[in-house]
Amino acid sequence: MRTYRIGLIGLGGMAHSHIRWMADERRYKVVAVSDVDERALAEKGEQLGIKPGKRYPDFVRLIEDPEVDAIVSVTPNNVHSDILRACLAAGKPYLAEKPFTRVFEEAEQLLELYERGPVPGMVGFSYRYTPAFRYARELVREGKLGTVRSFSIQYLQSWGAVLNDTPYLWRFDKDITGTGTLGDLGSHMIDLARFLFGEFQELSAQLRTFVPERRDPATGEMVKVEVDDFVSFQARMTSDAVGIFQSSRNAIGSGNQHEVSVYGDLGTLHASTLNPDQLVWIREEAPGQLAKAVIDVPERCKVSQYGDFLTLLDGLAPDGLPDFMDGYRNQEVLDAVIRSSAEKRSVALSQPN
Structure with a gap:
């Protein structure tokens, strides 16, 4: 090889x-x-x-x-x-x-x-290579949840919280990053939604900066922060499923908490980076009787990012590999979130030809 x-x-x-x-x-x-x-x-x-x-x-x-x-x-x-x-x-x-x-x-x-x-x-x-997320995608695509009506995705971290007195870093510099939490963590939420449910159709968003100034570690001076600490938005996908998203770097107690809940006509799935090799599946076990089970992710869903990159370099196109157009579409949604928050209105997304 x-x-x-x-x-x-x-x-x-x-x-x-x-x-x-x-x-x-x-x-x-x-x-x-x-x-x-x-x-x-x-x-x-x-x-x-x-x-x-x-x-x-x-x-x-x-x-x-x-x-x-x-x-x-x-x-x-x-x-x-x-x-x-x-x-x-x-x-x-x-x-x-x-x-x-x-x-x-x-x-x-x-x-x-x-x-x-x-x-x-x-x-x-x-996070396309988090086994629980890959298995959730498989179950959704196979129709195990029936029609997916809604979902929620969040990505929470705590390192930017006031309690931590986090100094001014490059991630807070708009000239370098463009956005804050939105581009850093929100881009992963957007990609997970596209990975599981397809394209965005429209959204309505809000961006907030909780800590307006942070101390420059070199000079000790306070520097204005011009990027977001928090983002939330609602979206409708082209499948007509609706989703709620939130992300923050100020969520005390959250180390790296990226998770999704999927609500379909036949059941509910919960998957998280906190338990990447299992997911929770709630479904009807008998008429009128719900069962909640913790399901182990099968080995076929344990694919590595660099394993897929090798397959790409070998001349093949692995299913679910995030390629150039996934990056472009993701950036288009990020831009829609920014415009929606600034203009206080819903924003429609263009659709692939």
């Missing part, structure tokens, strides 16, 4: 996880790295045994390197668009972090390039 030579862009905290995930698959070899931080570039280059000539301060040079087969990008949002643009120009397959871009205008520009010259790619909606 072929081993793929990977160019890794972005050497921050999440890069360590991606390196480990690649190592688990045994068919990736990181041969080049890129970062704007020269110290990180040197340290990670030494750790990975990367030759100095393959440590690139400029990610475009890494993408153009003929000895790199594919790109893994783990960077802040403000360079997502430029990295994807360079991958499309070079015809280089990629796995790129979410959100797809910083703002929707960047996504529209990328779509024009992609339609002129598609390149195989994957967007890092990693």
